[in-house]
Amino acid sequence: MLCTHRWLTSNSELLTQLVAISETLNEGEGQLARAKYKLAILYSEKGMAAESESCKAQAIELRGKLRPEAKDAPFEEKEFMELCLWMLW
Numbered sequence: 001m002l003c004t005h006r007w008l009t010s011n012s013e014l015l016t017q018l019v020a021i022s023e024t025l026n027e028g029e030g031q032l033a034r035a036k037y038k039l040a041i042l043y044s045e046k047g048m049a050a051e052s053e054s055c056k057a058q059a060i061e062l063r064g065k066l067r068p069e070a071k072d073a074p075f076e077e078k079e080f081m082e083l084c085l086w087m088l089w
Helices: 002-024 029-045 049-066 077-081
Strands: none
Touching (some): 002 029, 029 049, 029 077, 049 077
């Protein structure tokens, strides 16, 4: 369990840093949406429901801005990968 906790903590720290980077890049909103999606999943796995819901809402909002036709798309990784024109991570 301790190893899993460290893995989740390391991943959430990395994703938080990626969010900060994405926010500074031109055309980085797809990356930001993807990072928020991943954070929502990790926070959920850590039992951090409020943080998870906040990231999920932000990810969905960004996806809607970038792809209005995906408004009702499922909250799945595939949907957020398609928002990344280039790979930051």
